[in-house]
Amino acid sequence: MWRLNKVRHKAGRQGDSLEEFKLKRREHEKVLRQARRDRQLVSKRLLLNDDEDQPEVTMDTHSGEQDVISLFHKLQRSGPEREADLKALSKALRDPSAQLTFIKQENSMHLLVGLLTGSNATCRLQAVRCLHELSHSPHTNVAPACLPATPYLLTYLSGQSTKFTELCLYTLGNLCPDSDAVKEKLLAQGVIPSLANCIENQRHNLAVVEAVGFTLSQLLQAKDAAKKMIPIVLASSLPSHLLSVLTPDPNFGLAPAIECAWCLHYLTCSMEDNRVLLAQGALLKSSSLVVSLGGAVAEGNIEEGMELLICPLLRCVGNLLSSCPVEDLSTQVGDVHIVVALCAILKAYLQTQPALARESAWVLNNLTAHSSALCSALLTLNLVPGLIQLLPFSQGINTMILRVLANIAHKKREFCVQLAHLGLLSALCATLKMADQEMVTLSMDMLFMLVISGPQVAEEFVRQGGLSLLEASQYNSEEEIRRRATYLLEHHLLSYSSYCSVDNTSNS
Template structure:
């Protein structure tokens, strides 16, 4: 968010007070905007299907599924060569939500599954964890706590040799942890965070497992007690470094692992006040570098399906980290000035198809230019400002965020103001001053103020474009902040005119 510090101009004390009020209001808006970036709870459940299966239809019918489960449970209580087949049938039967309740109510049913999970028969172990996985996907809140007897073994198996088995364990743990505090307390006590860190380290080359670790961790990081109980443990582990190492999309496997890990990083960043540890391990540099790569790809027309699912969390990581990164470190922490070009390319790519994503991108550009002369200068030297000016007619918050970016540039240097005027910003502001959106008009007046006081030639050009009549219309037809700003600009113009007249008469 751009800020107006107290600057001494000809108008003296009245102008200083006005700028101080603007500065305070911008700080309040900055806090509100940053808070708005925090996601709501996005926990979900996933069912990992085998290659020969299709997504099942869910039914609440209580008779056949429940009866099948009871029959299969009784058959499994007796040893025999058909046990594996009975377990496979049970895993399919447990897709019925009513059958899930029926099963957990059977005496010793979970102990039976745990026994099969820890037995010597590898195929029975696989089918047993499949049954637990089906149970973890249940919509009934009482099912997750019923799975607790199996959790120590699920965690132990994360270090096993079978990747498919490990995936099933991870998705099962990820499914049961969000909705029950009791389950989370047990999992934390049993060491789920160190287990996830070890699993990701050991399986860093197996992207399917890495994706599953990311899913399970994201489920934990979104729970209501994450800030107090989970995030400190994650930060104390090597998980942040492992998450960052995954932010390199694999051309064969796709974007999924990077997407999961990027969301994990976002949940970490937006939940802590002090991000120095994450900055120290290169979080801002890694996320910025990947955004530069993605921006370069879309600029060349290579916009893969699903790319926006990775762009979203990366934008939020970078935007929130920028807010806490010291201004003097921005250059080294973000790589180079080509980040602004990448952000502008992403805005253009998603402007019409996903305007919310374009707005998020403009928000990051706003944070990037708020305290950096270098990045403001880059927008001018890379000829990116005309593209920003073209965004001003767009609604849905895109024009307001773009106005803040332009205000950041104008505030930095008088030379920047002159350059903005030469690029056609004055005529664009004359258009935005006529809009019905009060926030757009107010921001336009703020930017106009900085341009007008930067030099007489800019002020004269604004007058030639019939800008005074626009200000007079706002002064007499509006209320509150817009009227005050319009009146103040007109007074500035009158004062300047009087001073010129006095100098001529002298």
């Protein structure tokens, strides 16, 4: 992040102290992290049976409730039809009203737990299928009713059946969003160690790894996750396993990497200090994958769903940067071509997914705020003209891009001259006319850095009609904009007005 020198009315006082600059930047980073932390993405998943294409939904509510009651009574009596009755019950429980009817039956959950822990493998599978259907319920009182089954679901995570393990994982994940009591109970029952053991034992089974990622991401979105869950997660083997899955599998697809990336995002955005993850190589791994994905995007190889992986990775990189010492940035981020990747992602998703483009600009902003080398890379790799072209865009993209350009200007005086030669002055002449007050304020601050970098830049701005724009800004409704405009005119630009008048006369 960056903050330009505050405008002073007394000559000879340029800029605030370095400590003030750093404090403002930290405050801005905190706001951005908070914004991302508040965007909760809890969801529920329903796994289908192998013999069906889509969920069946009972249309007749009264009939569905009666079916559940009838099946419940049948299941209380053991018999050869029990397996078929359980399968019918799992389908009937897709009706939300039938779910409520079932949990209201006396000893209904006791019956399911008994079947779940019995010796009949088929009945165990159908019982967990019933619990899975219940976990997908839209009614918030269903999840707490399923609590008696959760210790057994956790125990079964160490089983050998992939299908059974997946059902247990997604059922546990579905139960989390509706109830803090469920999360508390699962935490007390050892859900984090169980997930760590599961992913350790099944690390080659990507379907199970994906399910572990889903369940963990649901848990990590709890309001008190930073205090109660994340320390346990960081002390486990889960972070190293999550990082190992980040690279997409060419045969299985992006899904496991997507789930694990979201888990890492929730970890990074919930803590002020991410040194534990940095020590495990989280920033290097995330940024390297961003470079790979950005390269694919630049070549037009945009796989379906790729943005679902890019988004949490960008957030991980952006959040981890705040904990990374500046002197370690080159080794933690690695290839300077990350700026190429970020610009490619920004351009590719600008029209279709502007929020993702803004995330990319945000990471670019965080990188350039810390690194002169990456600021230089944007110039030497000729990426700045493309960024300048984005200044007319709204939705927060233009303000973030202007911050990136200001980060570059703030690093070196010669960078300011280069930015002016690349067309930034004419772009600022356009942004100063915008109705967006933040954009105008940032443009004033950007202009201040450029004009104090050398007389040639100030002369060029005046030649382009900049004086009239600043004079008009002296009547802006925002006092801060009026002050900036007055200061620029009186202390840095009016002395060039006579020169430009002579120059224009000779040209005519």
